[in-house]
Amino acid sequence: MPGLERRWAPVCAVAFTPYAALTAPLPVAVAVATRQWWAAAVAGVALAGLVAAVAPRAIPSPDGGTGPVLRVLTANLMHGECDPDALVSLVRDHAVDLLALQEYTLRADGKLRAAGLGELLPYRSAEPRPRGNGSALYSRYPLDAQECRINAGGHRNARASVEVPGAAALHAESVHPASLYHPHKLPAWHAGLAGLPAAGPDGPVRLLLGDFNATLDHARLRALLRTGYRDAASVAGRGLVPTWPYRNYGPIPRVTLDHVLADRRVRVRAVAVYPIPGSDHRAVFAELILPTPG
Structure with a gap:
C-alpha cells in the first residue's frame, strides 16, 4: 500500500476503501x-x-475504568463560515473541555467570541489566518507551551500542553495537513502527516485531533497509529461514520477524514459525530479518560 501513495490518484482512491469492501x-x-x-x-x-x-472500525470496544475525564471536540470551520451559535451550543450541550478548530479565520475568531465561546472555554492558543490556513485550541483548563506548527502548504496546527486537574501531562494538537484537491498538493500532504509527533510510553500523553485529510486506509496515517495512537472512533465502533463532504461537490462518496487520535494510555468512553451548519465537515466529539500522574 505505501507504494500506491506515491501518486495523487491512488492516494485519493485509497480513501474509498470501505466502499470497495x-x-x-x-x-x-x-x-x-x-x-x-x-x-x-x-x-x-x-x-x-x-x-x-x-470491519473492526464498526465493532465497539469502549474502555472501562475511572480517572480524569476529558471531553474533546474537533471541527473544521470551512474557511470560518460555520454557524458560530451552533458550534458554541454543541460545546455547551456536551460540556466540552477541549476544542480543536481548523480553517480558523479572523472573522471566525470574532464570531465565536461574540457567541460566547470564551466564557465556556477561557484558555486558547489561536493562529487565525486567511484561506483556511488558521488553527486554534480552546480549553476549559490552562494551556502551557503554546506553539504553532506550520505545515507544508501553509496550514497551521495549534498545539499546547493542557493542564487537566488530576491527570498526567497532556499535549494536544489541532491537526490540518494539506488537502488533496490538486496533484501538486501531494508532497505537502505527505510532509504534513509525516511531521506529526509519535506517541510512546514515555513523555507527555499525546492527543491529535482535527481534519487529517486522510482516512485510516492511508499508509501515512496507519504508520502514525503504529507509534502508539488509537483512533477513538474505531474504539467506539464509529470508525466508518463519514465526516466529509457535506456540501454539493459533485458525486464524491463521503469518507472519514476527521479523527481523534489518542495515546494508548488514554481510554475511550464514547464518540459521536455531529453536523455543523455552514461547514462541509462533521464535528467529532470524544469522551476520554486520562491517565493519572505516575
Whole structure:
C-alpha cells in the first residue's frame, strides 16, 4: 500500500476503501455463479482482506475504568463560515473541555467570541489566518507551551500542553495537513502527516485531533497509529461514520477524514459525530479518560 501513495490518484482512491469492501462480495458471487473457481478464490481472498481491514472500525470496544475525564471536540470551520451559535451550543450541550478548530479565520475568531465561546472555554492558543490556513485550541483548563506548527502548504496546527486537574501531562494538537484537491498538493500532504509527533510510553500523553485529510486506509496515517495512537472512533465502533463532504461537490462518496487520535494510555468512553451548519465537515466529539500522574 505505501507504494500506491506515491501518486495523487491512488492516494485519493485509497480513501474509498470501505466502499470497495462493501461491493467486494459481488465479484465472488459472479465468479461462483459462472463456475470460475480460480476467479472466485482470488475474489474471496480480496474480500477477506478488505473485511479484515475495514470491519473492526464498526465493532465497539469502549474502555472501562475511572480517572480524569476529558471531553474533546474537533471541527473544521470551512474557511470560518460555520454557524458560530451552533458550534458554541454543541460545546455547551456536551460540556466540552477541549476544542480543536481548523480553517480558523479572523472573522471566525470574532464570531465565536461574540457567541460566547470564551466564557465556556477561557484558555486558547489561536493562529487565525486567511484561506483556511488558521488553527486554534480552546480549553476549559490552562494551556502551557503554546506553539504553532506550520505545515507544508501553509496550514497551521495549534498545539499546547493542557493542564487537566488530576491527570498526567497532556499535549494536544489541532491537526490540518494539506488537502488533496490538486496533484501538486501531494508532497505537502505527505510532509504534513509525516511531521506529526509519535506517541510512546514515555513523555507527555499525546492527543491529535482535527481534519487529517486522510482516512485510516492511508499508509501515512496507519504508520502514525503504529507509534502508539488509537483512533477513538474505531474504539467506539464509529470508525466508518463519514465526516466529509457535506456540501454539493459533485458525486464524491463521503469518507472519514476527521479523527481523534489518542495515546494508548488514554481510554475511550464514547464518540459521536455531529453536523455543523455552514461547514462541509462533521464535528467529532470524544469522551476520554486520562491517565493519572505516575
